[in-house]
Amino acid sequence: EPGRRARQAAPGRDLHGLGETAISSVVALGRLPALVSLWLIALWIDRLNPIRWYGTGVVLTGLMVVGLGCAPSTWLAIAGYFSYCLCYGIVWGTNVAAINSAVPVRLRDAAFALMMVFSTSALFLVGFLHNRLLAGGLSLPATFRWCGLAGATGGLVLLVYSFAKWGRSD
DSSP: OHHHHHHHHHHHHTTTSOOHHHHHHHHHHHTHHHHHHHHHHHHHGGGSOHHHHHHHHHHHHHHHHHHHHHOOSHHHHHHHHHHHHHHHHHHHHHHHHHHHHHSOGGGHHHHHHHHHHHHHHHHHHHHHHHHHHHHTTOOHHHHHHHHHHHHHHHHHHHHHHHHSTTTOOO
């Protein structure tokens, strides 16, 4: 069975013909666009509704993951990853401000602790889900498309919430 699992995993790793060095380089350099969106968010965060922009960042990030699943070529996949990081910078830049605006001051320490517990648990769950989808025969592009769609939908719920009276911080 170990040989069978290795054969199943190889098409995902070699989908666009990238080796470990190329993948490592793309992932490392792909974080640079996030610095741009983090810098822009830092300039404007005091004038923005952080919950709305957090939701917008999650929606855009999910759509970029869908785009990664649809990328027909290596260069479009790399461009998609850079775009994903650019959008994910919005999430990174607004998550703390969103908690600050949504939670009363006396509960913020607990809220940040819970946020870390939930985000760590979510990362574990997402990794497990991806593993099960791939092991179940779903292709890597299809896994990207379905998971990106799920993420974008969750972000859309948060975005709609930001327009409700409870989600307004402006």
